[in-house]
Every structure is written in C-alpha cells, then in structure tokens.
Amino acid sequence: MVSGVNMAVNLGGIAMRNPLNTASGTFGNGVQFEGFYDVGATLGAITCKGVAAEPWVGNPAPRLTELPGAIMNSVGLQNPGVQGFVDTYGAYLAGLRAKGCQVICQVAGHSIEEYVRATELFEELAPFASGFEINISCPNIAKGGAAMGATPASAAEVMAAVRPLTTRPVIVKMAPHDVAEIGRALEAAGADALSLINTIPGMAIDVRTRRSRVARPTAGVSGPAIHAIAVRMVWECAQAVSIPLCGIGGVASGMDAAEMILAGATAVSIGTANLYDPTCAPRILSELTAWAESQGVSDINELIGAFEC
Ligand SMILES: Cc1cc2nc3c(=O)[nH]c(=O)nc-3n(C[C@H](O)[C@H](O)[C@H](O)COP(=O)(O)O)c2cc1C
Known part of the structure; x- marks a missing residue:
C-alpha cells in the first residue's frame, strides 16, 4: 500500500513491511487464505500453527464452541510434526518470503527436551523461517504448554535451552498472567521479542447435559471479548521490558490494532477475526494506515507506546 507514513517495523530482528502478523492456529499456514487475498503481498508476517518434533493428534471433538463476542x-x-509441516508447507512458505512476507514458525513441546528437539529440527529443515516463536502458553494440553510458561523460572528455562540452538530471532508466546514478571525473565534469558496473549482459560457448560460444551472441562477463550484484557497486558509488559512486543487478542479492526500499538506493541497479530471474516487483514491494514496518517506522524514507530495516561 502506498502511504505517506512509513509502516515498516522490526520485531526483534524480523523486519516487517507493516505491523500486521497472524496469530498462530487461526490462519492455517497461510495457503488456506490465498483464495481471499494475496497473503505474501499483504501481511508483514505470518505465524504458523504450533508444531512439535513429532506429530500430535490433538484433543477429542468437540473442540470449539461459540460464546458472545468470543x-x-x-x-x-x-x-504433523516438523518434517510433515516442512513437506506440506515448506515450498509455499518459501514463496511468501520471496514476496517480502516474513514467516515465523511456532515451536511446541511437552518438555524442555521436546522444545529443544523441535527447534533443532526446524533449524535444520526450515531455511524459509525468518524466526521462531516458542509456545509456552497453550492452555489445552495436559503436559507442557501453559505449564512451561507459568512461572518466571520455568519460562526462562525453556528460553535458555532454545537460545543456543539458533541465531535466528526467537519470540516467546506468553500466557495471560504475570506478563511483566515473566516478560522480564524471558528478556534476561535471551528472548528477542515477546508475543501476548494466548487464549484465556474458560469454561462453558451445557446446562441440559451438565457437560462441557467442548470435550474437556476448560478451554481457551479468544476473540473481541478478550481485547481489552489483552491491551492491558501488552501495556503492563511494555513497561517491564525493552524488547519488542507483538500484541494479540481480539483484534478485528484498524482501531483495535492501533490500541495495541499505543499500548506498546511493535507488531499486531490477527487471530479469531480471520475465522469469521477471512478477508479482514487487508481491511485492518488500510484502517491502521489511515489512522497512522491521521496522527500526523511520518513513521508508525513514533506511535509505539505513545499511549498517554
Ligand atoms: C482455533 C485456535 C487455534 C489456536 N492455536 C494456537 C497455536 O497453535 N499456538 C498458539 O500459540 N496459539 C494458538 N491459538 C491462540 C491464538 O494464537 C491467539 O493467541 C488467541 O486466539 C488470542 O487472539 P485472538 O483473540 O485474536 O484470537 C489458537 C487460537 C484458536 C482460536
């Protein structure tokens, strides 16, 4: 898009043509959205679905339920495991890089050893990855995931184990709690950037059957209903660290993305909005660009953390 405002940002060493990224797990791996717009020509980056060293089958169905605003x-x-992911998506993702869209590969694991193994495999098999995002915040798995990111010490342990394995930028995806304290620990352990928030654990009960509306008692809540919580956490984390942040949570408009930037986010990911409005990213980008122009700046970086209280 031609604009009077520089929209390029740098997320911990990942140079993005604009601040828009996609939230892991809500955008397939990009190719699923090609029928809606030219992904590689539009987005600053995409973040792929979490992938472990070996394939995981995931949880039983039902896996998803609708709530008001979420x-x-x-x-x-x-x-499908790193090898399966690379075999299926590698050529497409290399093509995105060639078009100027950065590709962030997300690393999942149940234990430090599994995060290490998955990162080693990505490092070897994924030359197309611009950087990695370590997911220590998934609330939907019994071992690892959010448990690994629950305390500053456990989060830093994962980061410290992964850090020596790659020279590419490493982002850590954080859970929605203690973001200042855990963010500081991750920065000290060598994270290049942080992304927040992952889904917020919730419950939805079918009162006729007295059972959960998904197959497990609790699950992760996302979408517009969590946006204000996510903005608050981005702001809290931004006060605590000096590495860049990627703001995630309920972003559905350019104004929502602008709030994240004012709260201190360098980049902004679109998540659940992709699922109910698959054409939303180009619209959000043009709304964000128009907002930046209306603020009278020549560079969107001037607006990062520019919230006045
Ligand atoms: C269906 C679904 C799958 C998700 N899968 C992942 C995942 O693999 N890794 C991850 O870190 N977050 C995952 N998330 C969380 C999102 O990346 C994002 O952090 C969260 O949904 C909040 O953003 P939103 O409100 O814009 O959706 C998933 C979310 C949804 C709805």
Whole structure:
C-alpha cells in the first residue's frame, strides 16, 4: 500500500513491511487464505500453527464452541510434526518470503527436551523461517504448554535451552498472567521479542447435559471479548521490558490494532477475526494506515507506546 507514513517495523530482528502478523492456529499456514487475498503481498508476517518434533493428534471433538463476542477452543496443538509441516508447507512458505512476507514458525513441546528437539529440527529443515516463536502458553494440553510458561523460572528455562540452538530471532508466546514478571525473565534469558496473549482459560457448560460444551472441562477463550484484557497486558509488559512486543487478542479492526500499538506493541497479530471474516487483514491494514496518517506522524514507530495516561 502506498502511504505517506512509513509502516515498516522490526520485531526483534524480523523486519516487517507493516505491523500486521497472524496469530498462530487461526490462519492455517497461510495457503488456506490465498483464495481471499494475496497473503505474501499483504501481511508483514505470518505465524504458523504450533508444531512439535513429532506429530500430535490433538484433543477429542468437540473442540470449539461459540460464546458472545468470543469462541472457546480446545484444539490441543494437533500438528504433523516438523518434517510433515516442512513437506506440506515448506515450498509455499518459501514463496511468501520471496514476496517480502516474513514467516515465523511456532515451536511446541511437552518438555524442555521436546522444545529443544523441535527447534533443532526446524533449524535444520526450515531455511524459509525468518524466526521462531516458542509456545509456552497453550492452555489445552495436559503436559507442557501453559505449564512451561507459568512461572518466571520455568519460562526462562525453556528460553535458555532454545537460545543456543539458533541465531535466528526467537519470540516467546506468553500466557495471560504475570506478563511483566515473566516478560522480564524471558528478556534476561535471551528472548528477542515477546508475543501476548494466548487464549484465556474458560469454561462453558451445557446446562441440559451438565457437560462441557467442548470435550474437556476448560478451554481457551479468544476473540473481541478478550481485547481489552489483552491491551492491558501488552501495556503492563511494555513497561517491564525493552524488547519488542507483538500484541494479540481480539483484534478485528484498524482501531483495535492501533490500541495495541499505543499500548506498546511493535507488531499486531490477527487471530479469531480471520475465522469469521477471512478477508479482514487487508481491511485492518488500510484502517491502521489511515489512522497512522491521521496522527500526523511520518513513521508508525513514533506511535509505539505513545499511549498517554
Ligand atoms: C482455533 C485456535 C487455534 C489456536 N492455536 C494456537 C497455536 O497453535 N499456538 C498458539 O500459540 N496459539 C494458538 N491459538 C491462540 C491464538 O494464537 C491467539 O493467541 C488467541 O486466539 C488470542 O487472539 P485472538 O483473540 O485474536 O484470537 C489458537 C487460537 C484458536 C482460536
């Protein structure tokens, strides 16, 4: 898009043509959206679905239910393993890079050893990856995931184990709690950037059957209903760290993305909105660009953290 405002940002070493990214697990791996718009020519980056060293089957169905202004999912990080992911998507993702869209590969694991193994495999098999996002915040798996990111010490342990394995940028995807304290620990352990938030654990009960509306008792809530919580957490984390942040949570408009940037996010990911409005990203980009122009700046970077209280 031609604009009077520079929209390029740098997310911890990942140079993005504009701040728009996609939230892991809500955008397939990009190719599923090609029928709606030219992904590689539009987005600053995409973040792929979480992938582990070996394939995972995920959780039983039902995995998803609708709530007012939100959805609740219990996918449980179903994935084909790094080799299967590279075989299926590698050529497409290399093509995105060639078009100037950065590709962030997400690393999943149940234990430190599994995060290490998955990162080693990505490092070897995924030359198309611009960087990696370590998911220590999935609320839908019994081992690993959010448990690994629950305390500053456990989060930093994962980061410290992964850090020596790659020279490419490493982002850590954080759970929606203690983001200042855990963010500081991750920065000290060598994270290049942080992304927040993952889904918020919730419950939805079918009162006729007295059972959960998904197959597990609790699941992750996402969508517009969590946006204000996510903005608050981005702001809290931005006060605590000096590495860049990617703001995630209920972004459905350019104004929502602008709020994230004012709260301190360098990049902004679109998540659940992709699922109910698959054409939303180009619209959000043009709304965000128009907002930046209306603020009288020549560079969107001037607006990062420009919230006045
Ligand atoms: C169906 C679904 C699958 C998801 N899968 C992942 C995943 O694999 N890894 C991850 O870190 N987050 C995953 N998430 C969380 C999103 O990336 C995002 O952090 C969260 O949905 C909040 O953003 P939103 O409100 O814009 O959706 C998933 C969310 C949904 C709805």
